Structures are given as structure tokens and as C-alpha cells.
Amino acid sequence: MAIGEDFILLDRFFVQEDFKHPFKVDVTSIVITLEGISEGKIDLLPYISGKGSLTVLLPGQILTHKYTSEDYKALCIVMSNRFTSMLSVQGGLPTPLSIANNPVIKLNEKELKIILMCVDLIKMTILGDYNSNKLEIVKHFILAFFYGIGHLLHETEGKQRSRYELVFDEFRALVRKNYKKERGMQFYADKLCFTPKYLSTIIKRVSQVSANEWISRYVILESKALLKSSNMTIQQISDELNFPSQSFFGKYFKRMVGMSPKSYRAS
Numbered sequence: 001m002a003i004g005e006d007f008i009l010l011d012r013f014f015v016q017e018d019f020k021h022p023f024k025v026d027v028t029s030i031v032i033t034l035e036g037i038s039e040g041k042i043d044l045l046p047y048i049s050g051k052g053s054l055t056v057l058l059p060g061q062i063l064t065h066k067y068t069s070e071d072y073k074a075l076c077i078v079m080s081n082r083f084t085s086m087l088s089v090q091g092g093l094p095t096p097l098s099i100a101n102n103p104v105i106k107l108n109e110k111e112l113k114i115i116l117m118c119v120d121l122i123k124m125t126i127l128g129d130y131n132s133n134k135l136e137i138v139k140h141f142i143l144a145f146f147y148g149i150g151h152l153l154h155e156t157e158g159k160q161r162s163r164y165e166l167v168f169d170e171f172r173a174l175v176r177k178n179y180k181k182e183r184g185m186q187f188y189a190d191k192l193c194f195t196p197k198y199l200s201t202i203i204k205r206v207s208q209v210s211a212n213e214w215i216s217r218y219v220i221l222e223s224k225a226l227l228k229s230s231n232m233t234i235q236q237i238s239d240e241l242n243f244p245s246q247s248f249f250g251k252y253f254k255r256m257v258g259m260s261p262k263s264y265r266a267s
Contacts, residue, residue: 001126003135006083009122013076022064024225028079029057030145032115036072040065043176044217047104049074052112054105061103062225075119079142086139087146111148118145167192168206171199172214179218181242185211220256223249227265234261 002008013031033053040047041064042057049055057063059081107115118141125137161169174188182188185196188211192199203211219241226237238249253261 001123003126003138006080006135007126007138008076008078009119009126010076010078011123013074021228022062022221022225023229024222025057025061025063026059027081028059028084030077030079031055031057032075032112032119034073034075036069037067038065038069038072038074039067042103044214044221049104050106052107052109054107054115056103056105062221064221075116077119077122077142083135083139087143115145115148118148164202164206167194167199167202171203171211175215175218179215180222180240183215183219188215216256220253223253223261224257224264227261234265237261 001011031049031054033049033051033055035051037051038049043061047055122138122141125134125141128134170192171188174191178187185200189196189199194202200211203209203214207214209217222241223237226232226240227234230237232240234250235246238246241249243249243252250260253264257264259267
């Protein structure tokens with residue numbers, strides 16, 4: 001059920017096989033898992049969404065699907081960028097960074113019941129033939145929805161984290177924002193006021209993965225997503241990621257993935 005192309009509610013949501021390759025999200029999506037389990041990665045970080053979990057995906061994030069149980073059942077709300085821009089965002093709503101750091105929220109029984117009641121109200125609004133202002137009404141339901149999960153996100157954010165873990169979160173946010181243009185450690189070290197060597201030590205200690213490897217992983221993840229979920233040419237993808245030439249991009253991709261961009265797209 002939908003309101004034009006701005007708002008879609010899927011009450012029987014299935015994870016498609018297409019998600020076995022990295023898939024770049026271009027809309028805001030909310031998935032409420034009712035039964036079963038779904039596993040994968042959102043922007044390289046593992047997630048598990050089980051019964052009573054709420055998952056938020058933001059435009060620009062990359063989803064890599066790993067596993068879905070046979071009994072998986074979920075609701076999905078999809079909102080266009082035009083629709084989300086209509087929301088009156090005020091203090092207390094979740095920020096993109098807080099959602100990116102906590103994309104999966106475990107709901108208790110009461111919280112799940114309240115959210116499902118909100119979904120039912122949205123359904124009745126969409127299916128009703130008595131009101132011409134459906135999009136405006138749904139907008140206010142979604143605002144209430146975000147205030148609710150914003151409270152849950154802030155609780156999750158408030159849990160004690162070490163100084164090193166907070167630095168890692170900041171580093172990852174910087175990489176997500178800048179990896180298309182900045183691939184050198186000096187840039188990120190300067191932004192975080194560390195030496196490159198010390199920053200690298202922190203990142204490796206927290207994640208068991210080097211800082212340079214995180215940067216490379218984001219570049220390759222974006223490359224794979226664009227190769228599989230867009231119609232961009234390899235030259236356009238090379239330009240999008242600011243490689244000096246298509247040839248340089250091809251060699252970089254093959255060194256990291258083990259096959260050429262063309263072969264990966266065809267696989």
C-alpha cells in the first residue's frame with residue numbers, strides 16, 4: 001500500500017536474493033521484524049535483526065545480506081527523500097550519526113505493541129477513501145514514530161563506551177563522509193587531532209582491523225554496490241570515486257577483490 005511514490009508500507013516484506021551483493025540504499029527504510037532472523041552488514045558493520053527488532057536504513061548506506069531464516073516475517077516502511085524532507089525535525093529526534101551507529105534497536109513487548117499500533121493507524125489512513133490529506137496525516141504519525149525510536153536510540157547511545165571506542169566511531173563517521181576523496185591517514189589524523197601512527201593504533205585496538213583497511217573497505221564496498229545496483233559505466237564509477245583513471249581503478253579493484261570490475265559486474 002502506498003501514497004504515490006513518497007510513502008510505501010509493505011506488510012509482507014521479503015529479503016530478496018538481489019541483496020546477496022552489496023546494495024546501496026537511496027531511500028529511508030524502517031524494517032520491523034515480527035518473526036525469524038535476518039543477518040548481514042550495514043556499512044561494513046554486522047547486524048542481526050530478530051523478533052521484536054527495528055532496523056533503520058538511511059540513504060547512502062550500503063546493505064550486504066548474509067542470511068534470512070525461513071520463518072522470517074517483517075513490516076517495512078519506505079520513505080522518499082522528498083517525504084523525509086517534509087518532516088519537522090526538532091531537538092530530540094535521532095540524528096543520522098546516531099542511527100548509523102545503532103541501526104538495529106531491540107524492542108520490548110510494550111514498545112513493539114505501541115509501534116505496531118502506529119503502523120495500524122498508518123494502514124487505515126492509506127486505505128481510507130475519506131480524506132484527501134493522507135500524506136500530511138501519515139507525516140505526523142511518522143514524526144511520532146521517530147520521537148519514539150529517538151528515545152530508544154538516545155538510551156543506546158548513552159551506554160558507557162570507552163574513549164577509544166568513541167574515537168573509532170568518529171573515525172568511521174569521517175571515513176563514511178570522505179572516503180571518495182580522502183584515502184590517506186594524514187587527513188583523518190588531522191581531523192581527530194592525533195598522529196597517523198597513534199590513530200592507527202587506536203583503530204586496530206578497537207576493531208582488529210587497520211585504519212587503512214577500513215578506508216579501503218569502504219571504497220570497495222561502494223564500488224561493488226555501484227557495479228551491481230546502478231547503471232553507471234565503469235568509467236563513471238571510477239570518476240565518482242575520484243580515481244585518476246579507469247585503468248587505475250581497475251587495477252585497484254582487482255588487487256582488492258581478485259577480479260576486474262567488469263568480471264565482478266557480470267558475476
